[in-house]
Amino acid sequence: xxxxxxxxxxxxxxxxxxxxxxxxxxxxxxxxxxxxxxxxxxxxxxxxxxxxxxxxxxxxxxxxxxxxxxxxxxxxxxxxxxxxxxxxxxxxxxxxxxxxxxxxxxxxxxxxxxxxxxxxxxxxxxxxxxxxxxxxxxxxxxxxxxxxxx
Amino acid sequence: xxxxxxxxxxxxxxxxxxxxxxxxxxxxxxxxxxxxxxxxxxxxxxxxxxxxxxxxxxxxxxxxxxxxxxxxxxxxxxxxxxxxxxxxxxxxxxxxxxxxxxxxxxxxxxxxxxxxxxxxxxxxxxxxxxxxxxxxxxxxxxxxxxxxxx
Amino acid sequence: xxxxxxxxxxxxxxxxxxxxxxxxxxxxxxxxxxxxxxxxxxxxxxxxxxxxxxxxxxxxxxxxxxxxxxxxxxxxxxxxxxxxxxxxxxxxxxxxxxxxxxxxxxxxxxxxxxxxxxxxxxxxxxxxxxxxxxxxxxxxxxxxxxxxxx
Amino acid sequence: xxxxxxxxxxxxxxxxxxxxxxxxxxxxxxxxxxxxxxxxxxxxxxxxxxxxxxxxxxxxxxxxxxxxxxxxxxxxxxxxxxxxxxxxxxxxxxxxxxxxxxxxxxxxxxxxxxxxxxxxxxxxxxxxxxxxxxxxxxxxxxxxxxxxxx
Numbered sequence: 089x090x091x092x093x094x095x096x097x098x099x100x101x102x103x104x105x106x107x108x109x110x111x112x113x114x115x116x117x118x119x120x121x122x123x124x125x126x127x128x129x130x131x132x133x134x135x136x137x138x139x140x141x142x143x144x145x146x147x148x149x150x151x152x153x154x155x156x157x158x159x160x161x162x163x164x165x166x167x168x169x170x171x172x173x174x175x176x177x178x179x180x181x182x183x184x185x186x187x188x189x190x191x192x193x194x195x196x197x198x199x200x201x202x203x204x205x206x207x208x209x210x211x212x213x214x215x216x217x218x219x220x221x222x223x224x225x226x227x228x229x230x231x232x233x234x235x236x237x238x
Numbered sequence: 239x240x241x242x243x244x245x246x247x248x249x250x251x252x253x254x255x256x257x258x259x260x261x262x263x264x265x266x267x268x269x270x271x272x273x274x275x276x277x278x279x280x281x282x283x284x285x286x287x288x289x290x291x292x293x294x295x296x297x298x299x300x301x302x303x304x305x306x307x308x309x310x311x312x313x314x315x316x317x318x319x320x321x322x323x324x325x326x327x328x329x330x331x332x333x334x335x336x337x338x339x340x341x342x343x344x345x346x347x348x349x350x351x352x353x354x355x356x357x358x359x360x361x362x363x364x365x366x367x368x369x370x371x372x373x374x375x376x377x378x379x380x381x382x383x384x385x386x387x388x
Numbered sequence: 389x390x391x392x393x394x395x396x397x398x399x400x401x402x403x404x405x406x407x408x409x410x411x412x413x414x415x416x417x418x419x420x421x422x423x424x425x426x427x428x429x430x431x432x433x434x435x436x437x438x439x440x441x442x443x444x445x446x447x448x449x450x451x452x453x454x455x456x457x458x459x460x461x462x463x464x465x466x467x468x469x470x471x472x473x474x475x476x477x478x479x480x481x482x483x484x485x486x487x488x489x490x491x492x493x494x495x496x497x498x499x500x501x502x503x504x505x506x507x508x509x510x511x512x513x514x515x516x517x518x519x520x521x522x523x524x525x526x527x528x529x530x531x532x533x534x535x536x537x538x
Numbered sequence: 539x540x541x542x543x544x545x546x547x548x549x550x551x552x553x554x555x556x557x558x559x560x561x562x563x564x565x566x567x568x569x570x571x572x573x574x575x576x577x578x579x580x581x582x583x584x585x586x587x588x589x590x591x592x593x594x595x596x597x598x599x600x601x602x603x604x605x606x607x608x609x610x611x612x613x614x615x616x617x618x619x620x621x622x623x624x625x626x627x628x629x630x631x632x633x634x635x636x637x638x639x640x641x642x643x644x645x646x647x648x649x650x651x652x653x654x655x656x657x658x659x660x661x662x663x664x665x666x667x668x669x670x671x672x673x674x675x676x677x678x679x680x681x682x683x684x685x686x687x688x
Binding site for chain 3: 569570572606610662
């Protein structure tokens with residue numbers, strides 16, 4: 089796997105995650121399920137810090153749920169304890185009831201991993217999908233535009 | 239999401255995983271990164287119990303590594319504490335240095351999730367991919383054939 | 389740390405846990421928080437398999453909670469991937485609203501770790517402790533007696 | 539359990555940890571093994587940020603290991619998603635080869651949990667304890683004094 093460069097788009101939400109002992113496998117690199125946990129944390133922070141939405145209320149109240157229906161990641165370059173991995177969140181797609189995120193992990197301008205996460209809004213009682221609230225959709229769409237890069 | 243039925247192919251490796259309190263999120267369903275952890279455990283058990291390969295030696299010795307280069311999953315039906323999720327491992331592709339797995343999670347004949355995991359064999363010193371050992375390749379290929387489901 | 393021998397009392401509930409890649413730290417031994425996760429799983433299995441109590445109902449319904457109020461462990465001998473650690477559950481104390489467990493991890497008659505876990509029954513609305521249901525208390529007390537060893 | 543107040547000693551190392559969806563159990567509070575993971579992260583940060591010691595080198599190189607030989611915690615007040623728990627590290631005891639830490643979790647001046655963690659320095663080849671390096675001991679002892687809270 090050759091190194092791919094990555095520069096976060098201006099306006100994109102980026103947070104760094106310290107790579108810890110607890111993430112490290114016997115080969116000294118991050119055990120891959122931990123990355124999915126980091127992605128969920130990034131989305132959580134993005135809701136709160138970028139959109140000003142209370143994620144815990146969003147996912148836990150009002151009879152709605154926000155399950156992840158698809159998650160995938162290409163792991164290109166491993167990360168090691170002591171590093172700080174930069175994670176950038178890009179909104180890929182705003183659907184009727186679903187949101188598609190691309191999350192890029194990078195360090196020093198080199199792309200280390202690239203994930204795609206899709207969440208769907210559902211009614212908790214029936215499990216059926218339901219449309220995103222209009223204010224949430226508008227807020228996400230505005231973020232998508234201001235972080236679209238060029 | 240409509241229910242999809244799933245019947246494991248004869249000869250396919252299936253193990254059940256108890257869904258625990260520790261897997262459960264505030265909505266009472268499995269928090270998705272735990273599934274990836276379960277998949278890794280399934281592959282580990284498959285190496286040992288189905289192929290008779292010592293996974294810890296395979297991945298930790300001889301200067302070779304076996305990182306996961308791609309992982310993805312479609313989550314169709316949530317699982318809850320107290321259930322036992324059946325996980326079936328299917329070998330999708332045997333490459334020069336990579337192995338592709340499909341893992342299906344099911345219960346009562348209903349498919350709940352479907353994952354795709356790709357591992358690659360690398361030299362630990364250079365990080366470059368290296369061909370799978372011939373005996374391992376033969377062993378995996380034999381499993382692929384006997385579990386092909388026809 | 390010198391080796392201490394351990395023989396589970398007759399009638400004590402013992403389950404083996406496979407030590408996995410996912411448990412292993414960069415030194416190749418189990419990262420200690422995983423043990424606490426294993427202890428919780430053991431208690432869960434003990435309720436279901438030994439007492440015939442539905443743990444998910446016990447802890448999630450009826451307005452009661454069963455939080456862990458104290459947890460401790462002495463780690464004597466590390467465990468490594470590929471081993472199966474035996475965990476034995478001993479009921480140490482049956483209080484008005486609390487239960488005290490001792491969990492011993494052992495392999496080949498050698499004690500590897502010894503934990504003490506205390507759970508308390510509380511009312512979820514007030515957080516105040518409440519007495520254990522009589523049938524549960526009787527069931528736990530019966531287990532304590534039949535596993536008291538001698 | 540009545541509320542206990544806690545004020546970190548001047549000079550004590552304190553970091554806040556966001557309580558996340560991933561930490562939360564079906565009752566909406568932190569699943570207790572996650573706390574032990576947080577404690578390990580706090581110790582890691584303390585080594586790096588307070589003592590200026592490279593923790594990964596300390597625990598992974600030079601033929602020495604730094605296993606945790608004892609961990610315990612009293613959980614008084616649960617924590618919930620969206621909160622930021624403050625964790626304060628106090629050095630309790632500097633032994634020949636062991637270090638004793640007290641970690642207090644608090645929020646708004648109320649003590650929520652109190653942990654005790656003991657690590658020991660060992661030779662990786664024999665597993666025998668070995669004395670702490672003098673410069674490390676001096677550094678830890680200096681911290682102990684400047685954070686002694688009087």
